[in-house]
Amino acid sequence: MDVLLKKIIDILPPPDFIQSILGQNSAEPTLTNNFYKIVDGFAKAQSETDEKSLNDTFIMVAAIKDHFWEIINTGHFSKVSQIHRKIYTVASLHKAVLLLMKGHLELIHPNEAREQCMWELDNGLLLGCPLDHSIYGDVLNDCLNIIQNDRSSKIRNTDQTKLDTKYDSRPSNDIVCDIDILERPSIQHFKENYFNRSQPVILRDCMSQWPAMSKWNTINYLLDVCQNRVIPIEIGKNYTNENWSQDLCKFEDFFRRQFLDDETCAGSKRIEYLAQHNLFDQIPTLKNDIFTPEYCCITSRTSDNDIDVDIKAWLGPEGTISPMHIDEKHNLLCQVFGSKRIILAAPDDSVNLYPFDGDMLKNTSQIDAEHLDYDRFPLVRNVKFYSLTLYASEMLYLPPKWWHFVKSLSKSFSVSFWWE
Structure with missing residues (x-):
């Protein structure tokens, strides 16, 4: 397992915490049961990292995430329940890590896996649980920082070219201002x-x-x-x-x-x-x-x-x-x-x-x-x-x-x- 993937997996919440989140979703027991299977499948994919178990788990995670994406994007965002947003975040996190695993097995190009992984993690932050100090907000941020820092160390550019902006300082003769x-x-x-x-x-x-x-x-x-x-x-x-x-x-x-x-x-x-x-x-x-x-x-x-x-x-x-x-x-x-x-x-x-x-x-x-x-x-x-x-x-x-x-x-x- 490559170093980046190991760093990500090491900071994931334990399965019992994930199941405690899913247990709050009493309105959709079938989906919750499916997600329990995902958690088990995810653990298997981590330990065995074989192509079949990885793909099976990935398909389940993607289906659950798509379902809650539809819920979140139906009606006004403020009316979406917190538990639906949390489950969307859980799914986004699992899908992101599974993408890194696919990159590790070279089922997709590693660079593409990282970019898709970051997209999933940011989606979990923006549409899922709020950007606060919840455990999932912290974990997603930590994962993103690990990937970003790993990538930035390879692409850092010292070019200090400035953006072409106008009016970057108040002209000495600009006296047209109606407040102090x-x-x-x-x-x-x-x-x-x-x-x-x-x-x-x-x-x-x-x-x-x-x-x-x-x-x-x-x-x-x-x-x-x-x-x-x-x-x-x-x-x-x-x-x-x-x-x-x-x-x-x-x-x-x-x-x-x-x-x-x-x-x-x-x-x-x-x-x-x-x-x-x-x-x-x-x-x-x-x-x-x-x-x-x-x-x-x-x-x-x-x-x-x-x-x-x-x-x-x-x-x-x-x-x-x-x-x-x-x-x-x-x-x-x-x-x-x-x-x-x-x-x-x-x-x-x-x-x-x-x-x-x-x-x-x-x-x-x-x-x-x-x-x-x-x-x-x-x-x-x-x-x-x-x-x-x-x-x-x-x-x-x-x-x-x-x-x-x-x-x-x-x-x-x-x-x-x-x-x-």
């Missing part, structure tokens, strides 16, 4: 004058110590770290557009299409956006390149519990748009490279901004903030809008329920920190 701009204010000053007063502000010189500032806009760094990882992307102008959709793809394919003008992708002109994704729990190496801003320690809560900061990634080409919307939490939007045009409106103007009806988009305005249609939305005349450009190395503090429209002016990577 501060140079690294003290926590107390920020709290008294902006946090407590619910006022947005741009903060400068707060990200200079981030390794991301020198690493992420070099072409090969992101490819080395994220190359074969699976990410969710948004496709289309913005999420209110009828042609908007979502998909899963390899990071490298997305990156080459949207950032490198790859000639092999010349026919694909659609805008794709890695938006509001928990990339840093999925790929912990990237999390080491950023630091949670000290301003996130300020809270409006009265409890003494630790502050939970939710970190999201926003990566895309010029022209990506988040339509005018609100969030319920405090937000620090940090620009690593590129720049974004942002239009704000205060919570008091909510009645004039025509939010969509229904639960799905009730936090989103129907207006196009760049092209106001006063005939269709006459109350918009009453709104006071604030315009600004957020440049690389700057943070924008957005208090809860402030309306904001965001459009990238160049290739862009942003990180948002949300907290209560």
Whole structure:
């Protein structure tokens, strides 16, 4: 057994833990019984590693995984039961390891086995159990890190070529900004004058110590770290557009299409956006390149519990748009490279901004903030809008329920920190 496969198998949860997960699925006893057979077959495949037992177990695992994929993708994702997502994760993990075994026996090419393995593991993380500290979340992450590190040691490229981005720093003559701009204010000053007063502000010189500032806009760094990882992307102008959709793809394919003008992708002109994704729990190496801003320690809560900061990634080409919307939490939007045009409106103007009806988009305005249609939305005349450009190395503090429209002016990577 090769070293990589042994490392993966050594960290797998024991069969009794797997069976305890399956035992929670009382609604589908037949499937549960089939999965017990899979666990037994998996153990046999591990010990004997013969082609027949391996293929038989692989077919069973793939069938169970496909069944739960259909369940997860029917209806709204939030309505999917946790046990179905857990079983999907269990199946993804087993299928991934079986693929490595197939590569070990040369039933498929070892490199292809690794790539397919990573696809299965990331699917288990993204669609299965949440990205938290559950045992399966940890195991899948550990497996992915082992495979990624094994591969990265062979492909590491020291080329420091920078991405072609525009407006990476605020021009000295750029004075068109409707909110305050501060140079690294003290926590107390920020709290008294902006946090407590619910006022947005741009903060400068707060990200200079981030390794991301020198690493992420070099072409090969992101490819080395994220190359074969699976990410969710948004496709289309913005999420209110009828042609908007979502998909899963390899990071490298997305990156080459949207950032490198790859000639092999010349026919694909659609805008794709890695938006509001928990990339840093999925790929912990990237999390080491950023630091949670000290301003996130300020809270409006009265409890003494630790502050939970939710970190999201926003990566895309010029022209990506988040339509005018609100969030319920405090937000620090940090620009690593590129720049974004942002239009704000205060919570008091909510009645004039025509939010969509229904639960799905009730936090989103129907207006196009760049092209106001006063005939269709006459109350918009009453709104006071604030315009600004957020440049690389700057943070924008957005208090809860402030309306904001965001459009990238160049290739862009942003990180948002949300907290209560």
